[in-house]
Amino acid sequence: MDNFINIDDFGAVGNGLHDDSEAIYSAIQSLVTQKGGILYIPAKTYAIGKEVVIDFPGIYIRGASPYFSVIKVLENFDGSSAITFKPNTYQLSKGTGIDHGLTVNCNNQEVHGITGVRMYDQVCMQNVEVKNVHKDYSGFNFTQNSEGYSKIGQTLLLENCYGERYGGEANAPMFYFDRYQEVNLVGCKAFPSQANSETLQGDGFYLKDCRGFTFTGCSVAFAENAFIVEAATKNVSGITISGQTNEAINTYALKSFAANKYKVESITVLPIRSEAREMKEKLPDGTTVVKGGGSFLLQRTIKALVYSVDANITLEDSSSQNTIFSTNIDKVSNKTNGNTIFGLANSEKTGLTIIDALAINEYSSVPTIYLTDKAAQNRSRIEQQNNNLRFGFRYSDGVTKSYVNKFAIMKEDLDMATNLQITFPDLENGKTYSRRVEIGAADSAGIGYRALKILN
Secondary structure, three states, rough: OOOEEEEEEOOOOOOEEEEEEHHHHHHHHHHHHHEEEEEEEEOOEEEEOOOEEEEOEEEEEEEOOOOOOOEEEEEEEEEEEEEEEEOOOOOOOOOOEEOOOEEEOOOOOOOEEEEEEOOOEEEEEOEEEEEEEEEOOOOOEEOOOOOOOOEEEEEEEOOOOOEEEEOOOOOOOEEEOOEEEEEEEEOOOEEEOOOOOOOOOOOEEEEEEEEEEEEOOEEEEEEEEEEEEEEEOOOOEEEEEEEEEEEEEEEEEEEEEEEEOOOOEEEEEEEEEEEEEEEEEOOOOOOOEEOOOOOOOOEOOOEEEEEEEEEEEEEEEOOOOOOOOOOOHHEEEOOOOOOEEOOOOOOOOOEEOOOOOHHHOOOOOEEEEEEOOOOOOEEEEEEOOOOOEEEEEEOOOOOOOOEEEEEEEEOOOOHHHOOEEEEEOOOOOOOOEEEEEEEEOOOEEEEEOOOOEOOO
């Protein structure tokens, strides 16, 4: 196959010491003359002293083995990334990527692992591992070659891609995207700090001015934050996170924010599987510090759907029209600012609650709605029992609390009820009576009016 180029055929040695940059460059140029094809990396370690650049559409890197086909960065490296996909004569980097797997060993040099510049359509990276990433660089770095609202990349698929830091310190995210849309990440994993590190720094996935991202079955571990979503120069929308696993996150599972005139819109976060990790650090009282899946912070964010479950979530004043599902309403901050908060049932409180102001079937097995004021001092309920619709208020004698029905609609058909019941106190006798209100015949209280009768 003329369009299947083995880099060994162009003089690559693959012993992990010899600089194979020129051989790889020659192999790429052969594919350029053939209008694209496969750049084949055998199962050996190929050291490079300068950047591998693919600037022609239709060229894919294919490793013989995800684990044993290795590109290793040498010291005194010339370039900003081990491998770069970017446009040249063509305006877009189309139909490029890595399939069948590859390992990029950044060797703690000051380089990104893989950089994609304005990658656009038919782009796929599968089973790619980037390891030993320098603290100031990213394992996967997707950017644009110029500024501007219309400069975007789109339609990328990343499957089972993995990035890990050289040590604990981190000043850069492991996966970085700037102005990309229509991107799917499946089973990708980020270690912004080295696995099992006591230093939790860096972000797992950082999206700047991005739209239409879906994360499915991904994970972040040993990080400052798992996800950062930023709207810097335009509105951001359509970010979906499902089947996510977070472990040892120091601060946020998700932080979203925007510049003053922009918004982050329509983020969906389904329940995150959180793994707690005991750290060596101790609190002043001697207890062990435990880091789990992180909390949530939504700034200038609207129309989000977030299952925060038992994690803390803060809604800034500029965030509204969001729907939050939490097992503990007390862990939702600033909840009444135009947002809908659902309290999921837990072992202490059954049924469904909405910011503790409205509860359905909280204490009763019959259809019941409970209403509570902001201070939780006054409560009332509406319940349907048999064929009666009852309205009651909660009273307390200082020891016990109970509901007293003050009003009821009775009889078989609630829509056509002919009887009402009210409860009223007899102050002289110190008793409370429930009496049926009898509705008189037509015109019994004058033409056009019915009389109501209540027994003393």
